[in-house]
Amino acid sequence: AQSVAQPEDQVNVAEGNPLTVKCTYSVSGNPYLxxxxxxxxxxxxxxxxxxxxxxxxxxxYGFEAEFNKSQTSFHLKKPSALVSDSAxxxxxxxxxxxxxxxxIFGTGTxxxxxx
Amino acid sequence: xxxxxxxxxxxxxxxxxxxxxxxxxxxxxxSLFWYRQTxxxxxxxxxxxxxxVPIDDSGMPEDRFSAKMPNASFSTxxxxxxxxxxxAVYFCASRTGNQETQYxxxxxxxxxx
Numbered sequence: 001a002q003s004v005a006q007p008e009d010q011v012n013v014a015e016g017n018p019l020t021v022k023c024t025y026s027v028s029g030n031p032y033l034x035x036x037x038x039x040x041x042x043x044x045x046x047x048x049x050x051x052x053x054x055x056x057x058x059x060x061y062g063f064e065a066e067f068n069k070s071q072t073s074f075h076l077k078k079p080s081a082l083v084s085d086s087a088x089x090x091x092x093x094x095x096x097x098x099x100x101x102x103x104i105f106g107t108g109t110x111x112x113x114x115x
Numbered sequence: 116x117x118x119x120x121x122x123x124x125x126x127x128x129x130x131x132x133x134x135x136x137x138x139x140x141x142x143x144x145x146s147l148f149w150y151r152q153t154x155x156x157x158x159x160x161x162x163x164x165x166x167x168v169p170i171d172d173s174g175m176p177e178d179r180f181s182a183k184m185p186n187a188s189f190s191t192x193x194x195x196x197x198x199x200x201x202x203a204v205y206f207c208a209s210r211t212g213n214q215e216t217q218y219x220x221x222x223x224x225x226x227x228x
Contacts, residue, residue: 032215034215034216036219041221041222042221042222043119043206043208043219043220043221043222044158044206044208044217044219045219046216046217046218049215049216051215090158094215097171100170100171102160102163102171103148103160103217104160105150105157105158105160106157107157108157108158
């Protein structure tokens with residue numbers, strides 16, 4: 001079955017330290033991969049996406065993600081975390097089924113950046 | 116640009132009542148998605164439309180749920196009759212046909228008592 005997984009419910013990191021939020025996927029064909037962020041009482045906001053090209057994708061707010069085909073991963077990273085990065089992060093993948101496509105979101109990882 | 120607009124932002128109703136959630140996508144976007152977010156199940160796609168036509172409604176929980184998109188600038192998600200287990204945050208999102216990025220509305224927080 002096509003799916004996306006975020007193995008960590010929560011990630012804690014000290015301000016100024018690098019952060020990684022993990023995502024793995026299982027899709028048929030070439031994956032379209034996304035990261036979204038959700039702040040409290042808000043809708044999801046797009047951070048970055050990978051469709052093709054360079055495996056390292058740079059997005060909003062200093063975030064980046066690396067597409068690793070052999071490990072079927074698309075981990076979100078930032079070199080230096082800010083307290084304001086604390087939020088809920090979702091990985092998503094576009095899957096194709098019976099000629100149509102839809103987006104499947106992971107369960108989310110809560111990032112807590114400690115001052 | 117006003118972004119995706121959803122109304123109401125909060126809704127409290129009693130079991131058995133009809134609930135209608137509304138969404139206005141970003142102008143020019145031709146795909147619209149309805150999602151439901153709960154603590155237990157995370158973010159689930161309910162239905163999506165391309166050019167006002169429903170493409171995939173396999174995520175709609177049951178017949179009590181229905182969605183319409185009468186024109187490119189308006190969509191509704193209706194629950195009739197509502198049940199306590201329908202309590203969730205319902206998000207609408209839109210995108211253009213040649214972009215993969217979805218733009219989410221602020222959500223409607225529904226509480227069914």
